[in-house]
Amino acid sequence: MEKKQGQLVRSLTLGAATILVVSSVIGSGVYKKIAPMSAELQSPTLVLFCWILSGVISLCGALSNAEIASMLADSGGEYVYFKRIYGRFIAFIYGWSTFTAIKTAAVASIAYVFSQSLNSLITLPNLPDSIAQLDLFGLFKPFDNFGVKGMTILLILSLTLLNTKGVRGASVLSNSITTLVIIGLALIVISGLLFGQGGSFTNVQTPAITYISKSWTDIDLIKAVFGAMLAGFWAYEGWNTVGFIGGEIQNPNRNLPLALFGGMVIIIATYVLVNFTYLYVMPIDKIIAIHQSQNEIAAVAVIRSFAGDIGAAVLSFLILVTTLGCTNSTILMPPRIYYAMAKDGLFFKSAENIHPQYNTPNNALWIQGFWACILVLSGSFDQLTDMLIFAAFFFYGATALGVFVLRIKEPKAPRPYKVWGYPIVPALFVIFCFALIFVTLFTKPREAGIGLALMLTGLPFYFYWEKRKK
Numbered sequence: 001m002e003k004k005q006g007q008l009v010r011s012l013t014l015g016a017a018t019i020l021v022v023s024s025v026i027g028s029g030v031y032k033k034i035a036p037m038s039a040e041l042q043s044p045t046l047v048l049f050c051w052i053l054s055g056v057i058s059l060c061g062a063l064s065n066a067e068i069a070s071m072l073a074d075s076g077g078e079y080v081y082f083k084r085i086y087g088r089f090i091a092f093i094y095g096w097s098t099f100t101a102i103k104t105a106a107v108a109s110i111a112y113v114f115s116q117s118l119n120s121l122i123t124l125p126n127l128p129d130s131i132a133q134l135d136l137f138g139l140f141k142p143f144d145n146f147g148v149k150g151m152t153i154l155l156i157l158s159l160t161l162l163n164t165k166g167v168r169g170a171s172v173l174s175n176s177i178t179t180l181v182i183i184g185l186a187l188i189v190i191s192g193l194l195f196g197q198g199g200s201f202t203n204v205q206t207p208a209i210t211y212i213s214k215s216w217t218d219i220d221l222i223k224a225v226f227g228a229m230l231a232g233f234w235a236y237e238g239w240n241t242v243g244f245i246g247g248e249i250q251n252p253n254r255n256l257p258l259a260l261f262g263g264m265v266i267i268i269a270t271y272v273l274v275n276f277t278y279l280y281v282m283p284i285d286k287i288i289a290i291h292q293s294q295n296e297i298a299a300v301a302v303i304r305s306f307a308g309d310i311g312a313a314v315l316s317f318l319i320l321v322t323t324l325g326c327t328n329s330t331i332l333m334p335p336r337i338y339y340a341m342a343k344d345g346l347f348f349k350s351a352e353n354i355h356p357q358y359n360t361p362n363n364a365l366w367i368q369g370f371w372a373c374i375l376v377l378s379g380s381f382d383q384l385t386d387m388l389i390f391a392a393f394f395f396y397g398a399t400a401l402g403v404f405v406l407r408i409k410e411p412k413a414p415r416p417y418k419v420w421g422y423p424i425v426p427a428l429f430v431i432f433c434f435a436l437i438f439v440t441l442f443t444k445p446r447e448a449g450i451g452l453a454l455m456l457t458g459l460p461f462y463f464y465w466e467k468r469k470k
Contacts, residue, residue: 013250014249014259017256017259021260021262022267025237025239025263025264026185027322028326029231029232029234029235029236030235030271031297031299032297033235034047034275035287035288037232039288041224041225042208042211042288043284044203044284046225046228050225050228051232051271052268053229054229054233055232055268056268057229059264060426060432061239062264063257066256066260067419068403070417071414071415079091079098079340080340082398082402084406085406088346092341092458094398095340096458101388101450102391103330104368104371104375105372105385105391106330107372109388110330111152111156111327111372111376112149113319114152114320115149115152116295118151119147119148119295121313125147126147131146142377153376156327156372157369157373160331163335164358164360165358180318180322184318187314188274188277188278188299189277192278192281192303192306193277195306197305199280199281201280203282204276204280207284208285223443226439226443230390230436233393237392257419282301286301300312331368335364338361338368339352345465345468346462347465348367350367351363351367352364379447390447390451391451391454393437394433394437394455396433397434400430403426
């Protein structure tokens with residue numbers, strides 16, 4: 001008897017959807033990004049302001065993207081969205097960029113934090129300076145900090161192997177992520193505010209020694225704010241996936257925007273509270289010094305300042321387990337995009353193979369895993385996250401622009417949810433995306449250049465595969 005095809009059921013309540021929003025966003029960034037943001041801005045007040053602004057902009061993006069997600073809830077994924085909105089070429093560029101610069105860099109970045117946490121517990125061996133300082137083209141030092149990089153590569157390959165053995169084992173590993181993240185953040189806030197030796201509101205109000213006050217029309221301040229938000233957006237990364245549940249939420253016209261709004265408010269409040277604690281406990285000059293250290297994690301340094309090595313070890317262990325699960329979750333989904341592209345003749349043909357026993361896209365998983373390992377060798381954690389955020393915002397903006405395109409092309413198409421504040425909310429988000437891209441080209445030329453180059457490497461592949469198909 002043939003098994004009947006299932007369909008999406010609107011079973012998620014407002015509360016359940018809100019929890020899903022929170023669990024899909026909170027991850028490793030809240031532990032680390034205070035350091036590069038402090039180095040950019042050199043003012044605690046500006047740092048907290050950028051956490052709020054990054055969250056509000058992410059909320060605008062989530063509300064905009066949710067309209068398209070609710071229209072195509074049964075289709076699955078932004079690759080399919082772009083095919084419908086813009087056609088095969090833009091869909092391919094999105095999928096190729098996901099492979100070369102976005103999701104693989106996300107895998108590498110999260111795994112990097114795992115290795116840094118392990119390094120704070122057990123010092124990982126490095127290569128001699130004569131090898132570590134070798135560079136390629138004046139851009140890359142693949143063997144620098146090789147103890148952390150080597151462990152990161154080992155983790156990526158191990159979890160890729162786990163995912164090739166089936167979805168069930170991988171999903172079991174990921175179930176405890178949200179709980180562990182909440183435990184870690186609560187530990188930081190409660191212990192920091194109650195027991196933080198030397199903690200005071202003076203720390204929150206006092207800028208760095210090298211801080212120079214500037215007006216909001218000063219181009220240097222604008223560049224610094226955009227650079228800080230580039231770091232902040234990594235902590236909010238994941239908001240673009242929450243709209244995918246539009247087809248499974250009860251009364252989506254009401255509950256989807258409420259879940260997005262409520263979930264993002266919770267996340268913004270959490271991030272501001274946690275980062276306020278960092279700045280309360282530790283003067284910003286010391287946090288900036290952490291940024292200059294390759295393997296120090298800001299949250300661990302804050303805990304160590306008043307709870308000693310034992311407190312730092314406990315938090316490092318929590319981050320270790322959390323990032324293990326996050327890395328696994330990030331590895332799981334993107335190969336399904338590469339599989340769909342291969343089925344369309346727009347990716348390496350071997351990626352469309354499904355393992356006969358485990359029913360997983362094994363070749364696509366290994367292609368992703370090996371490229372993620374190469375990205376690990378190419379840069380540091382902050383360089384990888386800045387690159388992927390730069391690349392991702394091309395497509396975040398394109399998806400929000402798609403709200404306008406589909407309203408013109410398909411005005412009568414069913415829309416279970418329509419974006420709040422249309423056309424202002426999606427328009428503001430599109431404008432910001434292009435502003436971020438433009439400013440990043442000047443403030444982070446290395447990361448932006450590498451991201452753009454990786455995206456453009458897909459062009460010859462596209463024309464070759466299209467020609468072969470014809």
